Amino acid sequence: MPALPPRLVDALRAADNTVVLTGAGVSAESGVPTFREAQTGLWARFDPQELATPEAFARDPELVWNWYGWRRRLVADASPNPGHLAIARLQRLVSDFTLVTQNVDGLHQRAGSRDVIELHGNILRTKCSVEDAVVEDYAEEESPPVCPSCGAPLRPDVVWFGEMLPPGALEAASEATRGAEVFLSVGTSSLVYPAAGLPFEAIENGAMLVEINPDETPLTPHADYSIRASAGEVLPRLIAALSQ
Ligand code: APR
Numbered sequence: 611m612p613a614l615p616p617r618l619v620d621a622l623r624a625a626d627n628t629v630v631l632t633g634a635g636v637s638a639e640s641g642v643p644t645f646r647e648a649q650t651g652l653w654a655r656f657d658p659q660e661l662a663t664p665e666a667f668a669r670d671p672e673l674v675w676n677w678y679g680w681r682r683r684l685v686a687d688a689s690p691n692p693g694h695l696a697i698a699r700l701q702r703l704v705s706d707f708t709l710v711t712q713n714v715d716g717l718h719q720r721a722g723s724r725d726v727i728e729l730h731g732n733i734l735r736t737k738c739s740v741e742d743a744v745v746e747d748y749a750e751e752e753s754p755p756v757c758p759s760c761g762a763p764l765r766p767d768v769v770w771f772g773e774m775l776p777p778g779a780l781e782a783a784s785e786a787t788r789g790a791e792v793f794l795s796v797g798t799s800s801l802v803y804p805a806a807g808l809p810f811e812a813i814e815n816g817a818m819l820v821e822i823n824p825d826e827t828p829l830t831p832h833a834d835y836s837i838r839a840s841a842g843e844v845l846p847r848l849i850a851a852l853s854q
Contacts, residue, residue, distance in 0.1 A: 611839045611843050611844065611847075612821045612837055612838060612839060614837070614844070614848060614851055615820075615835045615837075616848055617818075617835075618792075618818070618835060618848070619821055619848070619851045619852055620854060621791070621792050621818050622700075622704055622792055622848075623704075623852065624791075625704060625705070625790075625792045626705055626706055626791060627705070627706045627707075627708075627789045627790050627791050627792075628704045628705075628707050628708070628730060628790060628792045628793075628794070629698070629707075629708045629709075629710060629783075629786050629787050629790040629792075629793045629808075629812065629816045629817075630700065630705070630708070630709050630710070630793075630794045630796060631708075631710045631711070631712075631783075631793070631794070631795050631796065631798065631805065631809065632697070632709070632710070632711045632712065632713060632718070632797055632798065632806055632841075633711075633713065633796070633797045633798025633799065634646075634712070634794045634797060634798070634799075635796065635799075635823060635824075635840075635841060636691075636693050636694060636697075636717075636718075636796055636797040636841045637688070637691075637694075637715055637717055637797075638797065638840075639645040639692075639693060639840060639841065640689060640690065640694070640715075640717055641684070641688050642684055642685060642688050642713075642717070642847045643684070643714050645658040645659060645662070646799065648852065649854070653677060653680060656673075656677065658677075659771060661673070661674055661677050662674075662768070662771055663769045663770050663772060664770055664772065664773060666773075667739065667763075667770070671753075671754050671763050671765075671829040672709065672753045674704060674754075674765075675753045675754035675764075675765070675766075678733060678754055678768075678770075679753075681733060682733055682734065682760055682766075685715040685716065685717070685733055685734070686734075688715070688717065689717075689720075690717045690718075690721035690732060691717075691718050691844040692842045692845065692846045693796070693797070693840070693841035693844075693845045693846075694717050694718055694720075694721035694723070695721045695722070695846075696841075696845030696846045696848065696849045697709060697718065697721065697723060697796075697845060698718070698722035698723045699849050700845070700852075701723060701724065702846070702851050703849065703853065704852075706789075706791055708725075708727065708783070708786035708787075708790075709723050709725070709726050709727065710726075710727045710729060710783040710786070710787075710808065711726055711727070711728055711729065711730075712729050712730050712798060712802070712805050713728075713730070714728070714730050714731055714732050714766075714768045715732075715733060715734075716733075725781050727779055727783050727786075728776070729769070729775055729776075729779050729780065729783060729805050730768055730769040730775070730805075731757040731768035731769050731776060732767055733766050733767075733768055735766070735767035736748065736755075736764050736765070736767060737764065737765060737766075737767040738757040738759070738762055738764060738765075739757075739761070739762050739763050739764065740757070740759060740760055740762035741757065741759065741760055741845065743759075744767060745757060745758065745759075745762070746762055749837075768842070769789055775789075775804065780804055783808060784808065787808045787809075787811045787815070787817075788811060788812075788815045789815070790812050790817045791816075791817055791818065792817060792818045793808075793809055793812035793813075793817040793819050793820070794821075794822065794825075795809050795819070795820070795821045795822070795829055795833070795843050796821075796822045796823070797823060797847070798823070798827070799825075799827055800821075800827040800828050800829040801827070806828075806829070809821075809832070809833075810832070813832060818834050818835075819832060819833045819834050819835075820833060820834060820836075820837065821833040821836045821837065822839070822844045822845070823836070823838065824838055824839060824840055825838075827839075
């Protein structure tokens, strides 16, 4: 694994504000497959980018609901990995800290992170497809179940391609980003906007930009440091260095 940039450790110690943006790569080591990875088994022949849309749900709600049911079970069976745990520890080691995630799996919270800004919702929550309100109790037998208040089909409370982000989430992420002295982009392909715009906002406002990803992304040429290794390797070492 490449060495940690010593300036990064110093910058994190000195920073008044740190923002971490995470993507599916952080959960990859927990066995949660990303959309861009090959699907397995039963769902191998479906293109996730075709399933995670309002159009797909309108066309075939049962198919989309069942696909999310499969993903929900994967998430329920997964556990936070050393990358998630290190991010939760980082929150306690540095002063003002904000975690922004594109992940919908809730693994950051299960690792102990607090006040997580979820840009793309959470797969474990369900909402009414018409009223947009979160629904806790519904009859599980149907696929999809129906809203107890209005009878419309229920859907996962996630952001589908072409949909707006949850009100307030992007604003909160953007505000924290503008004040960040250090911004870490971890495990994201930096392809999906508006989340992919956050690191650029950070750079414009003078932040040190650090990317942790085994692969190059469109953000790589703009980063002060690009650490080409997995989140589960790099982040625990960063915590160890910070704790010394
Ligand atoms: N550690 C760090 N990064 C990793 C690891 C790892 N162990 N494994 C893979 N990666 C990187 C990949 O190289 C890739 O760049 O994580 C990135 C995952 O990219 P995507 O699958 O595109 O995930 P993400 O960036 O979160 O996608 C954004 O698009 O799929 C939609 O709405 C969905 O929230 C998602 C959004």
